[in-house]
Amino acid sequence: MMNIMKKPSVLLGALALGLILSSVSAQAANEQYFPLQSYRVGPYAAGGTGFFGGFIDYLQYVNLKEGGVNGVKFTWSECETEYVVEKGVECYERLKKGLNGAPAAATNPLSVGIAYATLERSTADKLPLITINHGRTDSTDGSVFPYVFPLQLNPYSEVSAIINYIGDKSGGLDKLKGKKIVTLFHGSPYGKETNPILELLAKKYGFSLTLLEVPHPGNEQQSQWLNIRRIKPDWVILRGWGVMNPVALKTAQKTGFPADHIIGNIWSNSEEDAAPAGTAAKGFISITTHPSGTNFPVLQDIDKTVLKAGKGNLQDAKRFGTVYYNLGVVNGILNVEAVRVAQAKFGKRPLTGEEVRWGFENIKLDDARLKQLGAYGLVQPLKLSCSDHEGGGAVRFQQWDGKQWKVISDWVQADRKLLRPIIEESSHKYAKEKGITPRDCAKES
Amino acid sequence: MLYRESGQFSTSYLAEGRLFKLYQQRWGFYALLAFAFLAVPYLGNDYWFSAILIPFLVLSLAGLGLNLLTGYAGQISLGSAAFMAVGAFAAYNFQLRIDGMPLLLGFFFGGVTAALVGVVFGLPSLRIKGFYLLVSTLAAQFVVTWVLTQFGWFSNYNSSGVISAPPLVILGHDFSSPAGRYLLTLGVAAALFWFAHNIVHSELGRRWMAVRDMDTAAAVIGIPILQTKLLAFAISSFILGIAGALWAFAYLGTVEPHGFDLSRSFQILFIIIIGGMGSILGNFLGAAFIVLLPILLSNLSATFLAGVVDPGQLENLQKIIFGALIIFFLIKEPAGLARLWQAFRERSRIWPLRF
Numbered sequence: 001m002m003n004i005m006k007k008p009s010v011l012l013g014a015l016a017l018g019l020i021l022s023s024v025s026a027q028a029a030n031e032q033y034f035p036l037q038s039y040r041v042g043p044y045a046a047g048g049t050g051f052f053g054g055f056i057d058y059l060q061y062v063n064l065k066e067g068g069v070n071g072v073k074f075t076w077s078e079c080e081t082e083y084v085v086e087k088g089v090e091c092y093e094r095l096k097k098g099l100n101g102a103p104a105a106a107t108n109p110l111s112v113g114i115a116y117a118t119l120e121r122s123t124a125d126k127l128p129l130i131t132i133n134h135g136r137t138d139s140t141d142g143s144v145f146p147y148v149f150p151l152q153l154n155p156y157s158e159v160s161a162i163i164n165y166i167g168d169k170s171g172g173l174d175k176l177k178g179k180k181i182v183t184l185f186h187g188s189p190y191g192k193e194t195n196p197i198l199e200l201l202a203k204k205y206g207f208s209l210t211l212l213e214v215p216h217p218g219n220e221q222q223s224q225w226l227n228i229r230r231i232k233p234d235w236v237i238l239r240g241w242g243v244m245n246p247v248a249l250k251t252a253q254k255t256g257f258p259a260d261h262i263i264g265n266i267w268s269n270s271e272e273d274a275a276p277a278g279t280a281a282k283g284f285i286s287i288t289t290h291p292s293g294t295n296f297p298v299l300q301d302i303d304k305t306v307l308k309a310g311k312g313n314l315q316d317a318k319r320f321g322t323v324y325y326n327l328g329v330v331n332g333i334l335n336v337e338a339v340r341v342a343q344a345k346f347g348k349r350p351l352t353g354e355e356v357r358w359g360f361e362n363i364k365l366d367d368a369r370l371k372q373l374g375a376y377g378l379v380q381p382l383k384l385s386c387s388d389h390e391g392g393g394a395v396r397f398q399q400w401d402g403k404q405w406k407v408i409s410d411w412v413q414a415d416r417k418l419l420r421p422i423i424e425e426s427s428h429k430y431a432k433e434k435g436i437t438p439r440d441c442a443k444e445s
Numbered sequence: 446m447l448y449r450e451s452g453q454f455s456t457s458y459l460a461e462g463r464l465f466k467l468y469q470q471r472w473g474f475y476a477l478l479a480f481a482f483l484a485v486p487y488l489g490n491d492y493w494f495s496a497i498l499i500p501f502l503v504l505s506l507a508g509l510g511l512n513l514l515t516g517y518a519g520q521i522s523l524g525s526a527a528f529m530a531v532g533a534f535a536a537y538n539f540q541l542r543i544d545g546m547p548l549l550l551g552f553f554f555g556g557v558t559a560a561l562v563g564v565v566f567g568l569p570s571l572r573i574k575g576f577y578l579l580v581s582t583l584a585a586q587f588v589v590t591w592v593l594t595q596f597g598w599f600s601n602y603n604s605s606g607v608i609s610a611p612p613l614v615i616l617g618h619d620f621s622s623p624a625g626r627y628l629l630t631l632g633v634a635a636a637l638f639w640f641a642h643n644i645v646h647s648e649l650g651r652r653w654m655a656v657r658d659m660d661t662a663a664a665v666i667g668i669p670i671l672q673t674k675l676l677a678f679a680i681s682s683f684i685l686g687i688a689g690a691l692w693a694f695a696y697l698g699t700v701e702p703h704g705f706d707l708s709r710s711f712q713i714l715f716i717i718i719i720g721g722m723g724s725i726l727g728n729f730l731g732a733a734f735i736v737l738l739p740i741l742l743s744n745l746s747a748t749f750l751a752g753v754v755d756p757g758q759l760e761n762l763q764k765i766i767f768g769a770l771i772i773f774f775l776i777k778e779p780a781g782l783a784r785l786w787q788a789f790r791e792r793s794r795i796w797p798l799r800f
Contacts, residue, residue, distance in 0.1 A: 040757035041764075049757070079747065080760040085704055086500055089697065090740055093496035116607050116699040121495070136605055189594060189606030189701050196604065215591075315755070426604055433541070433601075435612060 031102035032069070032339060032350045034059065034076040035095030037109040042082035043242065044111075046272045047324050051110050052078070053313040054328020055335075060311055061302045062336055069340050070348040075102050081114060088114030089121075096125055105339055105356045106130050108331060112190060115148075123147045127353035128338075128360055132331045133266050133289055137193065141427035142361065142389040143438040147353075149360050149389045151334055152289045152380065153266065156423065157393040157414035159194045159237070162263055162287060163201050165397055165412045166235050177206035182228050184248060185239040187215040190267075194239065197419070204418075218244025225255040238264045238286075245273035246281070253280035260285060260399070270323040274400040282402040287395040290330045290378050291407045294321035297374030299329065323405070330379050337363055337373075361386050361444070380411055386441035390416075450794070464642065481631055486624045494623035499696045501736050502630045503688050508716040508728035509641055510684035515714075516722035517645060518677035519657025520570050521578055524585030525685055526709035527566075530702055531589055532559040532686025533693035534599050537608040541601055548615050552633065552690045559686025560679040562589070567678025571671055574660075586707050593702035607701045610694040626695040633691060637684055642725055644680065653677055654723075719774060721781025730782035734774075739767055 036055070039048035059074040068074055077099055079091035088109055098104045106128040109115055115131045119139070122129040123146065131139070132151045139148035153161075166181070167173035183198055185191035195211055202209035210231055212224045218240065225248075228236060236257065238248055245268045249259060264273065264286030271292070274281040294300065299321060306312050307320065319325055342351050342359025351359070363384045370376040382391040393416045397409040431438055453468065455461040465471045489498065511525045536555025540546050566585040570578050593599050593606075600606050613620040613629060620629045644650055652673045655663040664670050693700040712735060720731020742763045750759055778785045 038756065041760045045757070077747070078756045080743065080756060082760070085697065085700075090496040090500075093492045094744070097492075112605075113701065113704065116605075116701065117697040120609070120698045136607075138604070187591075187594065188703060192594070192606065193604050315757075429601075430609075433611075434609070 029075075029100060029102055030071065030350065031073050031075045031100075033099045033102035033104050034074060034335070035092070035099075035104050035107055036076050036078045037081045037088050037091045037095070037107065037111075037114060038078045039081050039083045039111070041080065042084075044083045047270070048083070048110070049315070050270075050319055050322055050324025051328040051331070053319070054325040054330075055108065055332045056313040056328075057302055057306050057325075058329045058332025058336070060313070061306050062332075064305050064309070064311070065301070069336060070343055072339075072343070072348065072350055074336075075099055081109065081111065083111050083113075085111075085113040085117050089117050092118045092121060096121075096127055103350050103352050105351065105353065106335055106360070108132070108335070110134075119145075119148055125353065126357070128357045130331070130335065130360075132327065132334070138423050138426035138430060140388065140390040140423050141438075142384075142386050143441050144427040144431045144436060145389065146439060147357055149384070151384075151390065152330075152382065152392045153395060153414075154390050154393075154423075155190075155193045156197050156419045157390065157416060158266055158287065158395070159197050160201065160414035160416075160419060161393070161395045161412050162237055162265070163198075163205070164415065165263070165287075165409065167205070168412070170234075173205055179207040179235070180210070180231060180233040181207050181235050181237065182210045182212060182231060182233040183237040183239060184212050184214055184221075184224060184228075186218060186241045186244055187213045188241070190241065191239055197422070198237075200422075214240070214244055214248075217242060219247050221247055221251045225251045225257065228252075228257060229255045234261065236262045238262050238268050240264065240268040240273070246276040249274070249277035249280045249284055253277075259283040263287065263397075266395075269398070269405075271405070272324075274405075279402065281400050284400045285397055285408070286400075286405075288323065288398050288405070288407075289380060289392070289395055290323075290326050291396060291398065292321055292323045292326055292405050296376075296378045298333070298378065299326070299374075301374060302329070326378065330375075333373060333375055333379055334360075334363065334382070337365065360384060361389070363391070386439065386444040478635070481635075482628070486628060489624065489627070491623045494627040495696075497737065497740060498627050499630050500692075501732055502627075502634045503691045503696055504713070504716060504736055505728045505732040506634045506637060506691065507685055507688040507713045508720060508732055509638060509725070510681045510688060511713050512717045512720075512722065512724070512728055513641060513645070513653075513684065514677050514681035516717055516724065516727075517650060517657060518653035518674065518681075519660075520567070520674060520677060521575060522582040522681075523579050523707070523710045523714065524563075524566055524582035524589075525713040526689075526705040526707065527585040527589035528559045528563050528682040528685040529689025529692060529709070530593060530705035531562045531682075532556055532689035533700060533705070534593055534608060534702075535559065535686065536690035537611070537693065538599065538601075540611045548611070548613060549633075551611075552687050555690045556683040556686040559689065560683040563678040563682025563685075564675050567675050567682075570674050570678070583707075586710055590702045590706065605701070607699050608693065609699040613694065620695075630691050630695045633687060637687065638725065641680075641684065645725065649673070649676060657723075717781075719771065719781060721783030724781065724783035726786065727781050727783030730786065734770075734782065738770070739763065742766060 036052055038052040059076060062068060063073050079095055081088040081091055088111060092107060096104055104127055108130045112134055115129060115135050118129060129148045130151060133153045135150040137154045137156050139145040139150055140154050167176050170176060198209055212227060214221055214224055240248055252259060252262060260283035262284055266287060269286035269288050274284055314320060338356055338359035341362050342355045346355045361384055363382060365382040367381060370379055380392040380394045384391040393414040394411040396407050396411055398405040399408045450467055465474055514520050514522055532555040535558035536551045539554045540551040566582055569581040600608050620626060652668050655668055656673050660670055716731035716735050719734050721727025746759050746763060
């Protein structure tokens with residue numbers, strides 16, 4: 001039997017080496033740092049490369065075009081997470097201190113799991129955690145979650161907007177009565193998150209709702225779709241993820257359900273979700289918080305200043321203007337805007353996470369400001385506050401024409417008044433569990 | 446001959462039963478414990494505690510749990526992560542639903558719940574062996590995750606199905622700082638390693654090894670197979686359950702059932718295969734290899750190669766190096782890193798003489 005005596009000698013050597021490396025730091029510069037917990041390999045690489053490509057390109061664009069914000073340039077470094085939670089946590093801890101003296105502004109992991117695992121750390125470290133279009137619904141309540149921002153759209157708003165759209169299509173929300181809607185959801189916490197809200201809306205508007213679960217990963221859906229054929233619903237809401245989406249579309253075609261009555265949610269809305277289904281995807285509708293395409297001044301400008309100069313981050317230039325890339329750009333616009341707002345209050349210098357958080361809470365993007373940014377139509381009007389960390393809650397609907405997405409609607413707003421009490425109930429439960437006293441938002445300036 | 450062993454004799458049964466018979470080993474071990482408990486909390490920083498030491502300790506503990514079952518009792522299992530999940534969710538619920546439940550008692554009951562579930566999934570081991578048993582423990586992996594996702598009660602009807610850590614307070618002391626969480630993890634891990642080490646050297650440990658080596662022969666000499674195997678499942682799952690609770694509370698803070706998926710089970714299995722089956726030390730070595738080496742590689746490449754090589758390529762490069770190292774070590778010593786260390790010690794005993 002061996003003993004435990006000298007167990008870590010090998011380990012200590014390795015650790016010591018790492019310690020030396022991590023303690024290297026240089027002089028503070030006039031820079032603002034973005035720690036990027038990116039993922040470029042693994043099963044979700046398509047999303048990661050697109051999103052972080054767009055994000056980096058936008059930061060690069062602001063650096064090249066305006067020399068940063070008020071002379072404070074952006075800097076960033078990447079740490080590969082592979083969408084794996086522990087790796088994301090390790091990256092968070094590694095990068096949170098900033099880079100060469102440039103303080104970190106906010107973290108943007110684009111992963112639900114990593115966001116959950118770093119949620120309390122972010123709060124303790126006073127570093128904003130941005131979960132654009134996803135994340136924990138009740139973190140919308142900024143009085144309980146001061147450092148978490150599910151920007152633009154949380155999962156509840158998502159389904160509410162879809163139901164509003166269906167109501168619109170049927171000629172008014174009162175016409176929803178008696179309609180049949182089936183929701184096909186991914187068998188995971190993410191997939192189930194919106195079920196209670198759908199049930200609530202079904203009761204409110206009087207449509208009949210059937211919830212069908214597709215077990216992870218969802219590459220076999222024959223029985224679910226046979227069920228759907230039996231029910232003959234007016235609409236199917238697809239709350240999918242990854243491979244589940246194209247399989248759903250193909251199986252729908254096989255069982256004879258029309259694709260143009262399937263509405264995909266925010267994780268079923270990319271080129272990567274529709275294209276693999278081939279012709280079966282033609283007509284498929286999905287929601288999006290931002291149109292794909294390059295037809296916006298800001299994207300044209302990025303193309304000119306960054307991509308044409310050979311400084312773009314994308315390996316495959318054809319992905320410029322896709323859903324994930326544009327989401328990265330939108331995310332970049334919002335992060336940079338928060339820094340800009342915060343600088344107006346705290347001074348033209350690199351800011352701490354706490355100051356950037358104030359910036360996020362005071363973002364106010366109206367049509368005029370969006371036109372200034374060249375992002376009118378790309379980003380929805382957004383106004384955040386201490387109590388509201390989501391801001392928008394609007395989506396547009398797009399349809400797959402077999403090759404690309406075509407936007408088919410204007411902004412459709414979620415019924416946020418209806419959702420707010422439910423969100424607050426949940427956030428207060430969390431506050432009670434954790435012993436948090438919610439901030440008094442009336443006193444925040 | 447780095448140190449002298451001569452002249453040290455056991456003069457009582459108590460002394461003979463000692464963990465470390467040489468006083469050099471003993472003092473070395475005490476020094477190491479003192480270093481880990483007293484010096485590290487002052488030397489380390491947030492990054493070290495939260496990103497390196499805590500996951501390393503928790504996975505060592507998880508490795509220990511599986512090693513008792515697989516390395517000592519010879520029952521292969523792929524359900525380790527499921528038992529961790531049971532421990533984490535049970536500890537959470539005990540904490541939540543019983544007012545004033547002390548944290549460590551919550552961990553203990555989490556472990557006990559995991560042990561019960563472990564026994565249920567261990568029942569097939571009485572009839573099936575080897576790869577077939579592997580398949581039945583795989584069922585645990587899927588059933589547990591499914592149940593925890595399906596029934597909202599387990600996560601207190603959290604809309605996202607996640608649980609988050611209760612306040613980490615023991616006897617009025619707050620352990621929620623990174624150093625505190627490290628000490629909590631270290632304390633629990635040290636206690637369980639001591640427990641496991643004693644079990645392995647007890648009669649039960651001998652029975653496990655007898656069953657592992659040949660269960661028919663073990664039955665013939667009067668070892669109760671049913672009891673022995675089920676105890677292995679229970680104790681293994683108990684330790685895994687507590688490791689799961691630590692993973693959820695001391696390391697991540699918030700977890701979803703999906704965090705304990707099949708790949709975590711594989712990770713734990715690799716820890717004991719690379720570290721060494723049937724070895725206590727091997728769990729640390731294996732966890733160090735699996736957890737720390739990729740972090741080291743990633744830190745090194747971030748320092749020296751960032752900006753030079755494309756980040757995606759860099760990540761793949763690290764995977765290639767890591768994979769190559771696994772192959773190298775398994776060829777060099779199929780019995781694991783612990784065996785390598787043992788061989789090194791045997792040589793250093795007689796150094797500078799050869800063999």
